[in-house]
Amino acid sequence: MNVFLSIKQFFNDLRRQKLRSIMTMFGIFWGTCSIVLLLAFGTGITEAQLKSQKGMGENIIIIWPGITAKEFKGLPKGRRIRPTDDDVNYIKERATTIARIAPENGRNMNLKFGRQLTSRNVMGVWPEYGIMRNLIPQMGSRFINQLDLDNRRRVIFLGNLVADQLFGDSVSTAVGREILVNGLPYTVVGIMKEKEQDSSYRGRDSRMGFIPNSVYQAMFSERYSDDIVAQCKPQFTGEIMRQEILRILGEKYKFDPTDVGALSVWDTTEGFAFLKNFFYAFSGFLVAVGIATLITGGIGVTNIMNVVLEERTKEIGIKMALGARKSSILLQFVLETLFITAVGGLLGLMFGALIVKIVPMMGGEEFIGVPRLNLWGSMGVIVILGIVGLIAGIFPARRAANLQPVQALKLF
Amino acid sequence: MAHNVIYMKQVKKRYQTGQVFFDALRGIDLRVEQGELIAVVGPSGSGKSTLMNIMGCLDVPTGGVYKLDDKVVNTLTSNQLADIRNKKIGFVFQAFNLLPYATAYENVEVPLLFARVSGKKRRERVHELLARVGLADKMANKPTEMSGGEMQRVAIARALANEPDIILADEPTGNLDSKSGGAIVKLFEELHDSGKTIVMITHDKSIAERAQRVVRLKDGLNDTNGDLS
Ligand SMILES: Nc1ncnc2c1ncn2[C@@H]1O[C@H](COP(=O)(O)OP(=O)(O)OP(=O)(O)O)[C@@H](O)[C@H]1O
Ligand SMILES: [Mg+2]
Numbered sequence: 321m322n323v324f325l326s327i328k329q330f331f332n333d334l335r336r337q338k339l340r341s342i343m344t345m346f347g348i349f350w351g352t353c354s355i356v357l358l359l360a361f362g363t364g365i366t367e368a369q370l371k372s373q374k375g376m377g378e379n380i381i382i383i384w385p386g387i388t389a390k391e392f393k394g395l396p397k398g399r400r401i402r403p404t405d406d407d408v409n410y411i412k413e414r415a416t417t418i419a420r421i422a423p424e425n426g427r428n429m430n431l432k433f434g435r436q437l438t439s440r441n442v443m444g445v446w447p448e449y450g451i452m453r454n455l456i457p458q459m460g461s462r463f464i465n466q467l468d469l470d471n472r473r474r475v476i477f478l479g480n481l482v483a484d485q486l487f488g489d490s491v492s493t494a495v496g497r498e499i500l501v502n503g504l505p506y507t508v509v510g511i512m513k514e515k516e517q518d519s520s521y522r523g524r525d526s527r528m529g530f531i532p533n534s535v536y537q538a539m540f541s542e543r544y545s546d547d548i549v550a551q552c553k554p555q556f557t558g559e560i561m562r563q564e565i566l567r568i569l570g571e572k573y574k575f576d577p578t579d580v581g582a583l584s585v586w587d588t589t590e591g592f593a594f595l596k597n598f599f600y601a602f603s604g605f606l607v608a609v610g611i612a613t614l615i616t617g618g619i620g621v622t623n624i625m626n627v628v629l630e631e632r633t634k635e636i637g638i639k640m641a642l643g644a645r646k647s648s649i650l651l652q653f654v655l656e657t658l659f660i661t662a663v664g665g666l667l668g669l670m671f672g673a674l675i676v677k678i679v680p681m682m683g684g685e686e687f688i689g690v691p692r693l694n695l696w697g698s699m700g701v702i703v704i705l706g707i708v709g710l711i712a713g714i715f716p717a718r719r720a721a722n723l724q725p726v727q728a729l730k731l732f
Numbered sequence: 733m734a735h736n737v738i739y740m741k742q743v744k745k746r747y748q749t750g751q752v753f754f755d756a757l758r759g760i761d762l763r764v765e766q767g768e769l770i771a772v773v774g775p776s777g778s779g780k781s782t783l784m785n786i787m788g789c790l791d792v793p794t795g796g797v798y799k800l801d802d803k804v805v806n807t808l809t810s811n812q813l814a815d816i817r818n819k820k821i822g823f824v825f826q827a828f829n830l831l832p833y834a835t836a837y838e839n840v841e842v843p844l845l846f847a848r849v850s851g852k853k854r855r856e857r858v859h860e861l862l863a864r865v866g867l868a869d870k871m872a873n874k875p876t877e878m879s880g881g882e883m884q885r886v887a888i889a890r891a892l893a894n895e896p897d898i899i900l901a902d903e904p905t906g907n908l909d910s911k912s913g914g915a916i917v918k919l920f921e922e923l924h925d926s927g928k929t930i931v932m933i934t935h936d937k938s939i940a941e942r943a944q945r946v947v948r949l950k951d952g953l954n955d956t957n958g959d960l961s
Contacts, residue, residue, distance in 0.1 A: 631832075638829050641790055642890070643818020643846040645811050725817070726790040729829065 334656060341656075345664035348705050352668025355610045355701045356693065360676045362606045364691035366599045377453045379419075381558045382521065382586045383548040383565065389581030392574060401573050401582045402544040405533065408446075410572065411548075417556040417564050422446035423545035425536050426522060431529060432500040433486040440482055441522065442501065442529040444536025450477070452551045454515065455525060461495045461510035468509070469532045476506040481526040483511045502539070506531065521586070558589030610701070636720040637728030646721045653717040657709045665702030672698070737801060737898060737929050738764035738787060744795030745782050745952075756782040758952035759796065764931060766897075769924045771940045772933045774949030780933045781902050783949065787931060788823045788900045789813045818846050822891030824901035828883045830875045836862060836886045837871040843893040861889040865919060881912025888919055899923060901932040 334341050385402040388395075408423050415421075425444040430437060449455070450463035455477070457463050468475050476499065478486070487494045491511070498505045515525060522528070536542065552561035562585050563577065570577040636649055676691045720728050745757040756779045764770055774780050785791040786798065789805060798805045800816065808816070817823070830839050840861050844854045862868055865885040875883055884904055891899060901920065905913035917936050924930050924942065932939060940946050948955040 634829075635831060638831055639842065639846075640814065641788075641817060641823055641829065642843045643814050643816075643894075645814045645846075647811075648846065724791045726785045729790075 344660050348661050348664030349668040351613050352665045352701050353672045356672030356698045358606050359694040359697045360691035380551045384584045386581050386583045388575045390576045390579040392576045414568050415564050417552050417561040419551045419553045420448040420452050421550040422449040425546045429502045436486045444533035445530050456513040457510040458513045464532050469534050472534045474506045475509045477510040477530040479526040479528045480512050480514050558587040633720045633728050637725050640725035649721045661706035661709050669698050735766045737766050739799040742796035743793045746794045769943045770931045771943040771946045778949040779952040784902045789816050819894045822896040822899045824891050824904045826903040826906040828887045835872050840890045847894050865889045880908050898929045903933045
C-alpha cells in the first residue's frame with residue numbers, strides 16, 4: 321500500500337505538470353531515437369560495404385596481362401607480358417606471401433539441359449579459385465578438384481541461378497547429371513550455395529559456370545590466362561604480394577618490377593583497407609554525434625529541471641508542511657525521472673525501430689544495407705539518459721528536501 | 733490544571749543574512765491549553781510569523797525549549813516532525829499555499845496520502861471536508877479557478893484532513909476582503925466550538941473577543957498573556 325500510494329501521488333503530479341513532463345520526455349525520446357537510428361544505419365552501411373568486399377573474396381589481387389612501358393636491360397618497351405598456367409605454378413613455388421593463386425579464363429558458352437538452353441559466362445579455373453572467391457558448394461556437391469584438373473575431366477560447377485534455370489524443379493537432383501556445354505557433355509559436380517553478395521569484376525557468380533582450366537584450355541587451344549587471382553597470407557598486405565609477384569615474373573620475363581604497364585594489377589585489399597579506415601572514421605563520427613546528442617539531451621533534462629526549480633521548491637515546501645517525509649519527496653523525484661526516461665526512451669526506441677523497418681522497404685539496400693537495431697546500444701542510451709536525468713533531478717530535490725519547510729516555501 | 737498542548741520557554745530565533753544576525757524572537761514564553769483559542773497580535777516585523785512557523789514545526793528555534801504535548805520538539809528527527817505536521821497540526825497560511833496544478837479535491841487529498849489513508853476512506857474524507865467548508869460543488873476547480881475566500885477554505889479543509897488537535901493560522905484573512913474573511917472567521921469559530929485548539933495571528937475583532945487570551949508581540953518578545961508562571 322505504501323508504494324501504491326506513492327505511485328498515486330506520483331501520477332497526480334505527473335498529470336498536473338503535463339507540459340514539463342512532455343518536454344522532458346520529448347528530449348529523451350529525441351536523444352534515444354537519433355542514437356538508435358545512427359547505430360542502426362551505421363551498422364547497416366558498414367556491413368553492406370564489407371559484405372560486398374567479402375563476396376568478391378578476401379585479401380585478393382587480380383593480375384591481367386600487359387605491355388611493358390619501360391625499357392629494361394637493353395630490351396625495348398612495348399613487349400607483351402602474358403602469364404601462362406606454368407607461370408602461375410612458377411610464382412606459387414617461389415612466392416612467400418601467397419596463400420593461394422589460380423589462373424582464370426572465361427567466355428560465353430551455350431549451356432543446355434533437356435530443352436533448356438542458355439548462354440552463360442563459363443570460367444576455366446583451378447580448385448583454389450573456389451576458396452579464394454568464396455564459391456561454396458551446396459550440401460552434397462563439390463567444387464572442381466585437382467583430379468578434375470589433372471585428368472581433364474569434363475565436369476562443371478554451376479552458379480545457383482544457372483542451375484535453377486537449367487534444371488527448374490528438379491534442381492535438387494542436378495548433381496551427377498550431364499549437361500551440354502557448347503555441344504559437349506559435362507557432368508555437374510556442384511552447385512554454388514547462394515551468396516548474399518555475389519557480384520564481382522566479371523558479373524554475378526550465381527549466373528556463371530566453372531570448369532577445370534585444363535579442359536577450358538584444351539577446348540579453345542588457349543595457352544594464356546585471361547587473368548590470375550592471388551590471395552595473400554593474412555599477415556601480409558596485397559601490396560607486398562603484388563611487389564613479390566612482379567619481382568618474380570620480372571626476373572623471368574625480364575621487365576622492370578616497377579613497370580606499371582607490364583602487368584595490370586587490381587589490389588582489392590586497397591579498397592578494403594580504405595573501407596575499413598573509412599568505417600573506423602565513420603564509427604568514430606557516430607560515437608561523437610551520439611555523445612553530443614547525449615550531452616544535449618542531458619543538458620535539456622537538467623535545464624527543464626532547473627526551470628521548474630522555483631515551482632518545485634515551493635511544491636516541496638507545501639508537501640513538507642503537510643507532512644511529507646524527506647524520503648517520499650525524493651522517491652517521487654526518482655520515480656518521476658525513471659518514468660519519464662523509460663517512456664521517452666522506449667518511445668524513441670520504438671519510433672527508431674519503425675524507421676529501421678520502413679526504410680529498407682524503399683530500396684537502396686546495396687548501398688545502405690539493412691539497418692539493424694542495436695538493442696544493447698539503445699538500452700545503454702536510455703540508461704545513460706536516465707542517469708543524467710536522475711542526477712539533474714535529484715540534486716535540486718535533495719537540496720529542497722533538506723531545507724526546513726518554511727525555507728522551501730519562502731526560497732523564491 | 734488543564735493539559736498544556738503547547739509549551740514554550742525562552743524560545744529564540746536568530747536569522748543570519750550574510751554576516752548580519754537578526755534576532756526575530758528574543759525569548760518567547762507561551763503556554764496553550766487544550767481547546768483554547770488564542771489570538772496573536774503585534775506590529776509588522778514583531779516576529780508573529782516566525783513564532784507561528786516554529787509552533788507548527790515548519791522551522792526550528794535557535795534557542796529555548798518547545799514542548800508539544802509534553803514532548804520536547806527540539807530533539808525530534810525530521811521524520812517525526814513530518815508526522816507531527818501531518819497528523820497533529822493543521823496549518824493555514826496567509827498565502828493559501830495550495831498546489832497550483834492540483835484541483836481542490838487533490839489538494840485536500842495530499843495530507844491523507846502522506847498519512848497512508850486508503851482509497852475509499854480517503855475519498856469519503858475529502859468529500860466530507862469540502863462539504864464542511866461549503867465547497868462540495870468546487871471539487872474539480874483548480875486554484876486559478878477559485879476566489880481567494882474559496883482557496884482559503886480549501887486550505888482549511890486540507891488543514892483538517894487528518895483531524896489534528898491543533899490548528900495554527902497565520903493571518904488567514906489577511907489576503908481576503910471582509911466578506912470572504914468573515915466566512916473564514918466563522919469557520920474558525922465553529923472549529924473552536926468543536927473543541928480544537930487554535931492559535932491564530934489575526935486582527936479580527938470577533939476572533940479577539942472570543943479568544944481566551946490575546947498575546948501581544950513586540951520586537952520578538954511577548955507580553956505576560958503568554959501565561960507562563
Ligand atoms: N528568513 C529570514 N531571514 C532573515 N530575517 C528574517 C527572515 N524571516 C523573517 N525575518 C525577519 O524577522 C522579523 C520577523 O519577521 P516575521 O515574518 O515573523 O514578522 P511578522 O510579525 O509576521 O510581520 P507581518 O505582520 O508583517 O507578517 C522581520 O524583521 C523579518 O525581516
Ligand atoms: Mg507575518
